[in-house]
Structures are given as structure tokens and as C-alpha cells.
Amino acid sequence: MTATTEKKPPAHAAPRPKGIAALKPHTTTLMVVGGVLTLLGSFLPWATFVLNKGPYPAQATLQNFTAPLASSGFRLHLVLFGIAAIVVALVKRIPARHRIARALGYGTIAVSVINGLWITVEGGGLGAITASEGSVAFGAIVALIGGIVLALASRVGDLEPVPEIGWKFNRWVEWLILLVVIVLLLLLVAAVLTSGGFGATATYAGAVFLSFLAALGGFLGALHAAGLLGWVNALFDRHRGYAVILLLVAALCLPLTSAGTEYWMTVATNIGVYAATAIGLNIVVGLAGLLDLGYVAFLGIGAFVAANLSGAAASAVGIHLPFPLVMVIAAVIAGIFGAIVGSPTLRVRGDYLAIVTLAFGEIFVRSAQNNIGGLTGGSNAIPGIPPVEAFGIGFDQALRIGPVSLPRGVLYYFLIVLLVAFVMAVFANLKYSRLGRAWIAIREDEDAARAMGIRTGPVKILAFLIGAMLAGLAGAIFAHKTATVSYESFRFLESVTLLAAVVLGGMGTIPGAVLGASILFILPEKLREFADYRLLLFGIALVLIMRYRPQGLVPDAHRRAELVEEPEPIDTGGDKPTTREAVAP
Amino acid sequence: MSAPTTTSTVLAASGVTMQFGGLRALNDVSFSLNEGEIIGLIGPNGAGKTTLFNCLTGLYTPTSGTVSFRGEPLPGDPALVTETGVARTFQNIRLFPSMTAEENVLVGRHVRMKQSPLSSLLHGPGFRRSEREARERAAELLEFVGLRRVTDELARNLPYGDQRRLEIARALATEPSVLLLDEPTAGMNAAETENTRQLILKIRETGISVVVIEHDTKFIFTLCDRVLVLVQGELLVEGTPDEVRGDPRVVEAYLGAPPEQVEAQIHEAQEAEEAADHGAPGEKQLGGSS
Numbered sequence: 001m002t003a004t005t006e007k008k009p010p011a012h013a014a015p016r017p018k019g020i021a022a023l024k025p026h027t028t029t030l031m032v033v034g035g036v037l038t039l040l041g042s043f044l045p046w047a048t049f050v051l052n053k054g055p056y057p058a059q060a061t062l063q064n065f066t067a068p069l070a071s072s073g074f075r076l077h078l079v080l081f082g083i084a085a086i087v088v089a090l091v092k093r094i095p096a097r098h099r100i101a102r103a104l105g106y107g108t109i110a111v112s113v114i115n116g117l118w119i120t121v122e123g124g125g126l127g128a129i130t131a132s133e134g135s136v137a138f139g140a141i142v143a144l145i146g147g148i149v150l151a152l153a154s155r156v157g158d159l160e161p162v163p164e165i166g167w168k169f170n171r172w173v174e175w176l177i178l179l180v181v182i183v184l185l186l187l188l189v190a191a192v193l194t195s196g197g198f199g200a201t202a203t204y205a206g207a208v209f210l211s212f213l214a215a216l217g218g219f220l221g222a223l224h225a226a227g228l229l230g231w232v233n234a235l236f237d238r239h240r241g242y243a244v245i246l247l248l249v250a251a252l253c254l255p256l257t258s259a260g261t262e263y264w265m266t267v268a269t270n271i272g273v274y275a276a277t278a279i280g281l282n283i284v285v286g287l288a289g290l291l292d293l294g295y296v297a298f299l300g301i302g303a304f305v306a307a308n309l310s311g312a313a314a315s316a317v318g319i320h321l322p323f324p325l326v327m328v329i330a331a332v333i334a335g336i337f338g339a340i341v342g343s344p345t346l347r348v349r350g351d352y353l354a355i356v357t358l359a360f361g362e363i364f365v366r367s368a369q370n371n372i373g374g375l376t377g378g379s380n381a382i383p384g385i386p387p388v389e390a391f392g393i394g395f396d397q398a399l400r401i402g403p404v405s406l407p408r409g410v411l412y413y414f415l416i417v418l419l420v421a422f423v424m425a426v427f428a429n430l431k432y433s434r435l436g437r438a439w440i441a442i443r444e445d446e447d448a449a450r451a452m453g454i455r456t457g458p459v460k461i462l463a464f465l466i467g468a469m470l471a472g473l474a475g476a477i478f479a480h481k482t483a484t485v486s487y488e489s490f491r492f493l494e495s496v497t498l499l500a501a502v503v504l505g506g507m508g509t510i511p512g513a514v515l516g517a518s519i520l521f522i523l524p525e526k527l528r529e530f531a532d533y534r535l536l537l538f539g540i541a542l543v544l545i546m547r548y549r550p551q552g553l554v555p556d557a558h559r560r561a562e563l564v565e566e567p568e569p570i571d572t573g574g575d576k577p578t579t580r581e582a583v584a585p
Numbered sequence: 586m587s588a589p590t591t592t593s594t595v596l597a598a599s600g601v602t603m604q605f606g607g608l609r610a611l612n613d614v615s616f617s618l619n620e621g622e623i624i625g626l627i628g629p630n631g632a633g634k635t636t637l638f639n640c641l642t643g644l645y646t647p648t649s650g651t652v653s654f655r656g657e658p659l660p661g662d663p664a665l666v667t668e669t670g671v672a673r674t675f676q677n678i679r680l681f682p683s684m685t686a687e688e689n690v691l692v693g694r695h696v697r698m699k700q701s702p703l704s705s706l707l708h709g710p711g712f713r714r715s716e717r718e719a720r721e722r723a724a725e726l727l728e729f730v731g732l733r734r735v736t737d738e739l740a741r742n743l744p745y746g747d748q749r750r751l752e753i754a755r756a757l758a759t760e761p762s763v764l765l766l767d768e769p770t771a772g773m774n775a776a777e778t779e780n781t782r783q784l785i786l787k788i789r790e791t792g793i794s795v796v797v798i799e800h801d802t803k804f805i806f807t808l809c810d811r812v813l814v815l816v817q818g819e820l821l822v823e824g825t826p827d828e829v830r831g832d833p834r835v836v837e838a839y840l841g842a843p844p845e846q847v848e849a850q851i852h853e854a855q856e857a858e859e860a861a862d863h864g865a866p867g868e869k870q871l872g873g874s875s
Binding site: 426429430433434436437438440441444445447448451452453454455456462466 | 663
């Protein structure tokens with residue numbers, strides 16, 4: 001490992017740069033040092049003693065530390081990060097080395113901080129990660145320093161732009177690559193979903209999950225920095241139809257992975273319900289720019305309508321309609337309420353509209369709590385909603401197809417996957433139509449939109465109506481899946497979480513809403529010990545997102561364009577004057 | 586103040602008065618715009634030019650008086666006015682900043698496209714045909730104003746002059762009979778202004794009548810068939826550029842003193858300054874008609 005320093009500035013140049021800038025010729029050394037420290041950290045024990053809740057995962061406790069090189073869990077992630085950092089440091093042909101190092105550094109910092117903090121808190125003090133009663137475990141600290149050195153190296157080095165990879169292959173090869181990518185994605189989703197496990201045995205589920213997310217973030221960041229994500233994205237764009245079908249098939253294959261248990265299917269179904277609702281909300285907020293703080297009420301209306309029309313013993317209506325019809329009715333009734341809630345948009349804008357929708361959400365919850373018209377069951381809720389049945393199979397049953405046995409709840413999962421796909425199609429088709437452009441125009445400048453001939457009133461109400469209908473559909477499935485519908489599922493907190501999901505993921509995009517909903521609705525599942533701090537954590541996460549990534553995790557293509565630090569030069573070149581002259585006769 | 590009322594009148598305002606509380610922004614303004622005509626609307630700041638535009642396009646409902654389009658009263662809703670055939674641009678550029686140039690023009694096509702929500706949902710053959718036609722038309726219009734090369738650029742990233750042109754293209758996309766341009770050359774240099782002048786003449790050739798608000802009197806006098814001078818909400822003078830240019834009331838109210846007199850005033854002011862050793866040459870601003 002030779003410190004191959006970059007060209008030194010000429011001796012007569014300006015006085016030596018001060019501070020970290022002085023390290024500039026040594027970025028490669030720094031990167032190697034950071035990588036080695038990260039590796040070292042992963043090979044050291046992290047906890048000095050067995051914590052109260054049992055030994056820390058990934059064999060990180062000193063006593064379990066029999067084979068230092070057999071890393072697993074977060075320590076394995078750090079091993080990979082360390083190796084990657086050293087490779088990136090030494091192989092100068094890799095484009096955007098500093099950018100990759102930065103992603104690796106941030107990932108390492110996040111992983112060490114999460115695990116280090118967890119061990120410190122659970123162990124009751126810093127002794128747990130340093131030295132205690134003669135035993136030492138500096139893993140967390142060494143890895144943290146490694147991460148900081150990596151980040152530092154990228155900071156003093158010149159941050160390259162994300163390279164654009166233009167690889168093109170034969171169509172079949174590209175399809176094969178897409179297939180591999182999507183299979184990897186499926187496995188990744190299954191791994192994220194199941195990471196940390198669940199139930200009484202999974203003591204450190206929260207830590208393992210968060211650490212896994214952080215490692216994933218660092219890993220994807222590095223791929224993005226290397227231009228690979230951009231390339232895969234371009235592949236998706238080139239073969240959109242094929243990729244969409246593959247994604248749908250992959251989603252339906254989730255029960256075949258490690259996530260194929262009843263518990264994870266329930267979690268995935270709930271995420272699907274909220275993802276579909278978030279996409280509906282995305283029409284209202286992301287496209288039309290109308291802030292809706294009571295949106296979960298439409299999910300609730302759909303759920304209560306379905307509960308009443310499906311023959312639940314406790315329902316006031318007491319008829320049992322076939323499920324598809326129930327879905328349609330739920331959507332229509334939710335849509336009608338959507339149009340009613342949307343009607344104030346003719347008069348109020350912005351913050352005032354947010355307050356009106358907030359009030360509507362509260363009216364809904366209070367009415368449902370008071371068992372309005374005997375339709376909502378009040379605090380007793382409406383229990384005993386029978387499962388959906390088709391072809392003589394109850395949707396709550398396990399399924400066996402030939403040699404493959406699928407867990408209970410898998411049919412609801414399939415149902416929600418199809419619904420999410422449908423909602424995505426609605427969103428995408430509307431976005432790129434006359435109506436979708438009218439929504440975006442209203443979001444951008446309502447007066448100018450009116451001056452362009454858009455009748456803003458009906459167009460805005462249509463946004464509310466369609467968004468509410470989609471939520472109503474999700475609500476119908478939700479009612480059957482949970483079998484009990486209570487007003488408690490549709491409180492203000494849920495509306496805020498949905499809105500946060502849209503903002504976090506990226507306004508106006510489908511993957512953004514799905515990702516946002518997944519993160520925000522899986523976190524409470526994983527971080528049960530933080531149930532009391534849920535809102536605090538959401539708040540912090542949102543503040544951080546607004547500060548560092550205001551366009552959301554998966555920004556709209558247009559907003560992504562704004563990100564480019566140096567706006568792409570408009571293709572004017574030398575022909576600008578000629579175009580100008582062309583205008584003149 | 587009698588407007589030539591021929592059968593070819595497209596847009597006519599009669600007795601338009603606009604009262605904001607105690608402020609009378611427009612007082613009994615009447616004029617008519619003929620087919621294929623370019624009218625210039627000039628006047629000092631705060632004279633009510635933009636207010637008149639807002640009354641013409643339904644953004645404001647006049648306190649009294651009527652606006653008619655081909656003899657029919659115009660509806661009092663901007664969207665319906667645009668549908669009827671009166672399009673406008675704004676004094677402060679009001680494009681849709683996060684949309685591309687093409688999408689901005691496509692929004693302008695809104696009133697001329699037929700897509701039911703259901704066909705938008707299903708993207709059927711009818712939908713695709715209407716989208717394709719709209720895109721072709723947008724491409725033509727961008728070509729027409731010289732912006733074809735920035736079709737996929739975000740509006741916010743366009744240079745200032747291009748944004749003004751894009752606003753014109755967006756307004757043209759609504760297939761108007763009348764185009765109202767609010768200061769289309771504000772902030773432009775001489776070459777860009779000349780290009781805009783040529784563009785407006787080209788628009789007229791397609792059969793569209795134009796009303797232009799502008800402070801640049803040279804631009805107005807070389808472009809327009811007729812000029813209206815609005816001062817403090819009242820239509821002061823109306824006539825051909827030559828008539829308006831020579832009218833002493835206009836010179837007094839708007840243009841300030843004639844050039845030689847201004848020079849003399851400046852001279853005097855300078856002398857006075859030198860004599861007094863302080864003080865600002867305030868009179869200089871009299872000639873500030875840009």
C-alpha cells in the first residue's frame with residue numbers, strides 16, 4: 001500500500017492551504033486508511049459484555065467472539081464497505097472515486113453510530129463499547145473513525161459529478177440484466193422486511209433493521225455514485241413495459257422468499273394498503289398541489305362501507321354483497337365525500353385548505369367514534385367482517401399450489417399487489433394526460449392556469465374525487481383483511497404519516513409514494529420499543545429530509561433536473577444567433 | 586374618443602370602469618380592436634393598463650361597462666374568456682416553472698383538446714391521437730417562436746428572453762383570435778426587442794389581433810397600427826402612432842418635454858447644481874420615458 005499522492009502544487013504557489021484542505025494531496029491515503037479502519041472495526045468486538053436483553057447480534061459481543069474473521073450481520077456490511085473503500089482508493093480507473101468513498105463513509109458512520117448507540121444505551125453507558133472490567137471492545141469506535149476518515153477524504157478531494165454510463169447491449173442481454181436486477185430487488189425487499197425478525201426472540205429487531213437500512217443506504221449511494229443506478233434506471237426506461245410486468249411478477253413472488261410467513265404477509269399487506277392510499281394522496285398533494293391533512297378519512301370511509309356491506313354481524317345494514325361490488329360502492333362513496341371535501345378548494349387555498357381538510361378528518365373520526373347512524377360501531381368497532389371468498393377459497397386461508405405451500409394471508413397480499421398496480425396505472429396514466437397537466441399547472445400557478453383556459457374548480461374537485469376513490473378501494477381490502485374496522489385506525493396521526501410518506505418519498509412520483517409508505521409503516525413494526533417516540537422520530541426524519549433532500553428520496557424527473565448542481569448547458573452553442581435571425585424575416 | 590366601429594371589430598370595451606374601494610383604476614374606458622390590428626397601450630406606471638387587461642380577460646369584473654367579443658359579451662371567468670378566444674401573457678412572467686417548454690405549451694392546448702377523464706385513464710387510441718396532435722402543434726408553436734431547441738428544458742431554466750417567448754407560444758396554443766401582451770419586451774436588449782417586434786408582426790400575419798402594453802415607445806410606435814394612451818385610468822388620446830407622438834397632451838402627460846427642451850432642462854439643472862454645489866437634477870426624470 002503505497003501512498004500514491006497526487007501532483008504536489010508547485011513550490012512557488014500560494015501559501016500552503018490551511019485546515020482540511022491541506023490534506024488534499026493525500027486523499028488516496030486517507031481513503032485507504034478509512035477503509036482499513038472500517039475493516040478493523042468490523043473484526044473487533046463491539047460490546048464488552050452480554051447486555052441485559054441478551055448478546056448483541058452479529059456475534060459482536062466479546063464473549064461470543066470466537067472467530068473474529070467470521071463476520072455476519074452489520075459486521076459483514078462493514079467488511080464489504082471497508083474492502084470497497086480500499087479498492088476504490090487504489091484503482092484509479094474507477095470514475096467518481098471520491099463520490100463513492102463519500103457514500104461508503106456515510107454508510108459506515110451510520111452503521112457504527114446506530115449499533116454503537118444501541119449497545120451504549122442497552123449496556124447502560126459508554127463502558128459497553130469501550131473497556132469494562134478488563135475487557136475491551138473498540139469495534140464501534142474504530143469503525144466510526146474509519147467512516148469519518150472516508151467522508152473526510154471525499155470532502156477534501158474533488159467531488160466528481162455522477163458519471164453517466166452509456167453501456168448498451170443486445171435487447172435480450174438487457175432483458176436478462178433487468179431480470180437479474182429485479183430478482184435482486186425482490187431478495188432485497190424480502191431481506192429488509194424480515195431483517196431483525198419479529199416476536200419475543202427478536203430483541204434487537206430495531207437495531208438490526210435500522211443498521212440494515214443504513215448499510216443499504218450506503219450501498220445504494222455507492223452504486224448511484226458509480227453511475228450504476230442511473231444506468232439501471234435508463235434500462236428501465238428503455239424497456240418500460242417489460243420491466244413493469246417483471247416488477248409485478250416479482251411482487252407476486254414475494255411469498256416465495258424468506259418473507260413468506262403469515263406475519264410478514266400481514267405486514268406487507270398493510271404496507272400495500274397504505275402505499276395505495278399514499279399514491280391516491282399523491283394525486284391531490286403531489287400533482288394538484290392541494291394540501292390534504294385529513295386524507296386517511298377516505299380510507300376509513302371505504303373500510304366502513306365495506307364493513308357494513310359484507311355481512312358483519314355487528315353492522316347496521318346487514319346485507320352481504322359480493323366483494324367486487326363492495327369495492328366499487330366503497331370507492332364511489334369515498335369519491336363522493338372526496339368531492340364534498342374538495343369543494344372548499346373553490347374558495348380557499350394553501351394553508352386555509354389544509355385547515356379545512358384537517359377539520360374534515362376530525363369530523364370523520366369524531367363521528368365514527370360516536371357511532372354515527374350506527375354505521376361505525378363507535379368504540380366497539382365493527383368486528384367479525386367475513387373474509388373475501390372466491391372460488392370457494394376464503395382469502396384468510398393458506399394456499400397450496402402443487403408442491404408450493406403459501407402461508408395464510410397470501411391471498412390478501414396478492415389482492416393488494418394487484419390494487420397497488422392498478423392505482424399506479426391510474427396515477428401514471430392521469431399524470432401524462434390533459435387532466436394531469438392541468439393539475440400540475442394549478443400546482444405551479446393557479447392564476448396562470450385559469451388564464452390558459454383551465455376551469456380550475458372542477459379540475460381540483462376531480463383530483464380530490466379520484467384520490468378519495470383510490471383510498472376507498474384500499475379501505476375495502478383493509479376492512480376484510482383486518483376483519484375489524486375501528487375509528488382508531490383513521491386518526492390524524494395516520495393522515496400525517498401518509499402525507500409524510502408522500503413528502504419523504506418524493507412528491508408526484510409513484511416509487512416515491514411506495515417507498516415512503518413502506519418506510520413509514522414498517523418502522524413502527526420494527527421499532528416497537530420506540531412506539532412512544534414515533535412522532536418525534538418522524539419529525540426528525542422529515543426535518544432532515546427537508547434540509548438535505550427537499551425533493552424526496554425518489555424525486556420527480558423534473559425535480560431531479562433541478563438537482564444537477566450545474567444546470568446542463570442548453571443546447572445553444574453557436575446556433576443561437578441563427579435561431580434568433582430565423583425569427584426575423 | 587370614438588373608435589372606428591366596423592363590422593370587423595373583434596374585441597370591444599365600452600365604458601369600462603373599475604373601482605377598487607376609493608380608487609378608481611379605470612374610468613369609462615372604451616376602445617375597439619379590429620380584425621388583424623395591432624394596438625399599443627401606453628401610459629405611465631399605475632395608469633391602469635394591466636387593470637384594463639385584467640378586465641378584458643375576466644380576471645376582474647368591471648364595476649361598470651362591458652367587454653364584448655365579436656359582438657357577444659365576454660364571460661366573466663378567465664378560463665371561459667380563453668376558451669372564447671382571448672389569450673394573454675403576464676407582466677411578470679408566469680410560466681409553470683417546473684414544467685418543460687413543451688408541457689407549458691401543452692397546457693395552453695388544454696381548451697382545444699378533447700379528453701374525457703375516462704380516456705385519460707385508459708390511454709385508448711382516441712387519447713393517443715389527441716396527445717400526438719397536441720404535441721405536433723406544440724412543436725410547431727415552439728418552432729414559430731424560435732424555441733424548438735429547448736423543447737425539453739424546464740421553463741425555470743430558460744433565459745429571460747426565451748421565457749417571454751414561451752409565454753407567447755403558450756398563449757398562442759389556445760388558438761386565440763386576440764392576443765393581449767403585457768410588456769413583452771420588458772428587460773430585453775435592443776436585439777431581443779427587435780426580434781419580439783418581428784414575432785408580433787408574424788403573429789398578426791396569422792390573422793390574430795394583438796394588444797400590446799409597453800413602455801418602450803419606439804417599439805410601440807414602429808409596431809402598432811393604433812396607439813391608446815391611458816393616463817390615471819382615463820383614455821387620454823387614441824390615434825395612429827404619428828398622431829399620438831405629436832399630441833401635446835401625450836407629450837405632457839407621458840413622454841415629458843420634447844427632447845431639445847429636456848436637454849435644455851438638464852443643462853439648466855446641471856448649471857444649477859454647479860451653482861448650488863449640491864442638489865439632484867430631478868428634472869432629468871421628466872424625459873425618462875425609456
